[in-house]
Amino acid sequence: MSKTMTLTLQIWRQRSANTPGSMQTYKLEGVNEHMSFLEMLDVLNAKLTKEGQDPVAFDHDCREGICGSCSMVIDGRPHGPRKGTTACQLHMRTYKDGDTITIEPWRAKAFPVIKDLVVDRGSLDRIVAAGGFVSVNTGVTVDANATPIGKKNADEAMDYAACIGCGACVAACPNAAAMLFTGAKVGHLVKLPQGQVERRGRVLRMVEQMDLEGFGACTNHRECSEACPKEISFDAIELLTSSTCAPRSRTTDLRRSLPQRGRRDPRRPRSRLRLEVQQLG
Amino acid sequence: MDLNAKIPDGPIEGKWDRHRFEMKLVNPANKRKYNILVVGTGLAGASAAASLAELGYNVDCFCFQDSPRRAHSIAAQGGINAAKNYQNDGDSIYRLFYDTVKGGDFRAREANVYRLAQISVNIIDQCVAQGVPFAREYGGLLSNRSFGGAQVSRTFYARGQTGQQLLLGAYQALERQIGLGKVKMYARHEMLDLVVIDGVARGIITRNLVTGETRGWVGDAVVLATGGYGNVFYLSTNAKGSNVTASYRAHKRGAGFANPCFTQIHPTCIPVSGDYQSKLTLMSESLRNDGRVWVPKQKGDVRRPEQIPEDERDYYLERRYPSFGNLVPRDVASRAAKAVCDEGRGVGPSKMAVFLDFGDAVRRLGQNVVADRYGNLFEMYERITGEDPYKTPMRIFPAVHYTMGGLWVDYDLMSTIPGLHVLGEANFSDHGANRLGASALMQGLADGYFIIPYTIGNYLAQAKLPKITVDHPEVQRSLAGVRAQTTRLLGIKGRTTVDEFHRELGLVMWDYCGMGRTAEGLKVALQKIPEIRARFWSDVAVPGANEELNPWLEKAGRVADFLEFGELMCLDALERNESCGGHFREEFQTPDGEALRDDANYSYAAVWEYTGEGSAPRLNKEPLEFKNVKLATRSYA
Numbered sequence: 003m004s005k006t007m008t009l010t011l012q013i014w015r016q017r018s019a020n021t022p023g024s025m026q027t028y029k030l031e032g033v034n035e036h037m038s039f040l041e042m043l044d045v046l047n048a049k050l051t052k053e054g055q056d057p058v059a060f061d062h063d064c065r066e067g068i069c070g071s072c073s074m075v076i077d078g079r080p081h082g083p084r085k086g087t088t089a090c091q092l093h094m095r096t097y098k099d100g101d102t103i104t105i106e107p108w109r110a111k112a113f114p115v116i117k118d119l120v121v122d123r124g125s126l127d128r129i130v131a132a133g134g135f136v137s138v139n140t141g142v143t144v145d146a147n148a149t150p151i152g153k154k155n156a157d158e159a160m161d162y163a164a165c166i167g168c169g170a171c172v173a174a175c176p177n178a179a180a181m182l183f184t185g186a187k188v189g190h191l192v193k194l195p196q197g198q199v200e201r202r203g204r205v206l207r208m209v210e211q212m213d214l215e216g217f218g219a220c221t222n223h224r225e226c227s228e229a230c231p232k233e234i235s236f237d238a239i240e241l242l243t244s245s246t247c248a249p250r251s252r253t254t255d256l257r258r259s260l261p262q263r264g265r266r267d268p269r270r271p272r273s274r275l276r277l278e279v280q281q282l283g
Numbered sequence: 284m285d286l287n288a289k290i291p292d293g294p295i296e297g298k299w300d301r302h303r304f305e306m307k308l309v310n311p312a313n314k315r316k317y318n319i320l321v322v323g324t325g326l327a328g329a330s331a332a333a334s335l336a337e338l339g340y341n342v343d344c345f346c347f348q349d350s351p352r353r354a355h356s357i358a359a360q361g362g363i364n365a366a367k368n369y370q371n372d373g374d375s376i377y378r379l380f381y382d383t384v385k386g387g388d389f390r391a392r393e394a395n396v397y398r399l400a401q402i403s404v405n406i407i408d409q410c411v412a413q414g415v416p417f418a419r420e421y422g423g424l425l426s427n428r429s430f431g432g433a434q435v436s437r438t439f440y441a442r443g444q445t446g447q448q449l450l451l452g453a454y455q456a457l458e459r460q461i462g463l464g465k466v467k468m469y470a471r472h473e474m475l476d477l478v479v480i481d482g483v484a485r486g487i488i489t490r491n492l493v494t495g496e497t498r499g500w501v502g503d504a505v506v507l508a509t510g511g512y513g514n515v516f517y518l519s520t521n522a523k524g525s526n527v528t529a530s531y532r533a534h535k536r537g538a539g540f541a542n543p544c545f546t547q548i549h550p551t552c553i554p555v556s557g558d559y560q561s562k563l564t565l566m567s568e569s570l571r572n573d574g575r576v577w578v579p580k581q582k583g584d585v586r587r588p589e590q591i592p593e594d595e596r597d598y599y600l601e602r603r604y605p606s607f608g609n610l611v612p613r614d615v616a617s618r619a620a621k622a623v624c625d626e627g628r629g630v631g632p633s634k635m636a637v638f639l640d641f642g643d644a645v646r647r648l649g650q651n652v653v654a655d656r657y658g659n660l661f662e663m664y665e666r667i668t669g670e671d672p673y674k675t676p677m678r679i680f681p682a683v684h685y686t687m688g689g690l691w692v693d694y695d696l697m698s699t700i701p702g703l704h705v706l707g708e709a710n711f712s713d714h715g716a717n718r719l720g721a722s723a724l725m726q727g728l729a730d731g732y733f734i735i736p737y738t739i740g741n742y743l744a745q746a747k748l749p750k751i752t753v754d755h756p757e758v759q760r761s762l763a764g765v766r767a768q769t770t771r772l773l774g775i776k777g778r779t780t781v782d783e784f785h786r787e788l789g790l791v792m793w794d795y796c797g798m799g800r801t802a803e804g805l806k807v808a809l810q811k812i813p814e815i816r817a818r819f820w821s822d823v824a825v826p827g828a829n830e831e832l833n834p835w836l837e838k839a840g841r842v843a844d845f846l847e848f849g850e851l852m853c854l855d856a857l858e859r860n861e862s863c864g865g866h867f868r869e870e871f872q873t874p875d876g877e878a879l880r881d882d883a884n885y886s887y888a889a890v891w892e893y894t895g896e897g898s899a900p901r902l903n904k905e906p907l908e909f910k911n912v913k914l915a916t917r918s919y920a
Contacts, residue, residue: 004556017831018831034557036556036557038561038667040561041559041561045559048780048783051780052778052824057826057835059832063522063523063524064353064357064522064523065562066562066663068358068444068447069353069355069522070352071348071353084666087666091667093667093669117831117832120832122493123349124350124470126350127350127352127458127461127468127470130455130458131458131461131462134455135413135455135458135459136413136414138409138413138456139334140330140333140334140409140732140733140736141409142412143408143412144408145408146407146410146411147367147424150422151419151423152419152421153420153421156419159414159416160416163441164442167350167352190416193416194414196411196412196413196414197414
């Protein structure tokens, strides 16, 4: 028999980008332990709709952890407590009867809130548009096996390419930096021969765009990699800074001035504290 | 309805080459004078938008997701087929062509499928050039695996995330063109109508999902790459947002809809666990390379799988189909799973599941090798079910996954409305009545990278397209229609949620138009669906307003279309008095329970024509001719 539980949900409600938001409390009964976290929200929304209240808007699509749509901070952690797991893959068996759960949107200047838990992540697309590609038109190619690529490099490229573009790294970062996202794309392409030709210009253009969008700088907190549902390695940021000889952006300059491989200060509270400091865009 | 497929003359091997030479060209300086509207940014849409922009066309591109990278192609797991014959195991373009036509149970168009097989080899080259990190061997060359319905290894893959990597390749190419200003991208925009002027597709109506603004767009051609309609069943492996709206509204404007009843039920999905379930999760077909499917020989055996000795297990796929074993095509595997569950030999709490067992593979290859091949899939399974598939067999059951039916297109991928081109899963042409695994990615990219860039030029070079603006009365009329529907949905203020109606429709579709269909059942469904639809329009609860982000309003519009479209599917299934591929009419089967085709009477594509609200749709037929493969009963035994 599956267990059911009663939960108290504290959810960020915000009508639109231009209206102030606040945390609202909801009580939800009969939550089955086998439900996914988003199915639990579906149940809440059905209840709110029936009661004539406005349901909670949240982004979601594939519900199998690959599209990168879902974007919610659960109890202070992007995507919730389970490591390497998106919110849609989180199941209610993680919780117990009587728990209180807080749910908030990604918070970053470069991710303005659209409504409730839904934010605008167009800034990530614009970073890719600035240089996150190999400049090859359709059709002008050689046979796929003409360029052998060592298994190790191909596997490492795949490790970085696994990024789902959800933005959890930004949400987790005390500075709301997009270094892990950008580094993952750079890491994917720089590990492959196809990505070599444009390696330097790609980094400069992507980092410039990152700065323009209002993302912060990396100060080695490593929260990004910790929160990443695909567990992209923090080494991506090393690759980002080492892929160009002359980093000019404030982001990369800042990184250079700091000790490499700094560890997170264990006395510092986790990203939850940041939520109070960081303003909504 | 004119169903001339315009298949080029000559031997099948030379048709595409010859056609490419005969097609009219638009000279490079003139391409920038044309504006093309591309709807959808999955593999087909993104690759088309990027390739057309590279050629010099101006492209406006639309998707309802918040980013083009989130289209549902992203979720394809297993791989992409190509006739490279890198494994030296006897593959060839002809064999891929043959396997696909046979796999589709001889209900696809030969010439299109042959071209698909030809182009497959270019796709792999293109993707590698873009930096798609396909799996490789230690020598640095590309690795392959096997998929259902083939006896060669021709599937290229990137772990269990092939769709993601191919889509990111196409997305990056698209973003490059966005950065260059050749593509204007409109995310969070949903297409709600097609604008047809003087019989030609000239524009679309969209709703901005953030502001609620509805507006018209005009162009010289419209390309729909809006995916499949599996979500008509409510529970499917599709993303929650996948829908039939763009295709169906184009259908209402005159585009013929072909073989709507051809749906694919994928054999290996995680079983339903409760009423709250919002979607089903696929476990890749690639798992059948090493996993063995079985159920207990005894009915009602409640022992744990580890406690059931080898000789009390029925490896029913290996038993019934010794030459293909666990790698029979999807329709065959799904029906076999249903058959053993119907016999009372299903496993798990619901008894509607079979085991997919990796015990042998772990013993033979070691856990590390199994983890390297399928690690992410095993993790996904563990997260959803709380069970560890390295230790205990997976429990799986078939689920709706893909739709072979779609808008009818000719050889140039143009629908029955001139100027409206349809790519990828949204069209009908290549997979017949059943799609083979790893062929959807191949078709989406073939259409987008290598077919539409040629054929759209041929259309534009010959079309007479007077200049129009969004002030055109037809645009304004479509716009008014879309706005009226929105107002109507918001004004009902009923008591039943959109999802409740969707679930109700889904159950009817699954029970009567799912894995097994009967004339009797389909007639029941044809009574029930209009009844649900009538209740929907009088009692649906759509909260919120138009001028804001309103996911429930979006969903209500999509479910309204499913409530009409479901009826068309049942009608098509009822009309086709044979079993073929995924369409299994229980009245038509061999003594062994295999699909029994009727080639004399049903060797055609059924193309439905919309005749107005409340009026029965008209059936048109495109006869299918098989000159290169011999029509035969499919055998995988």
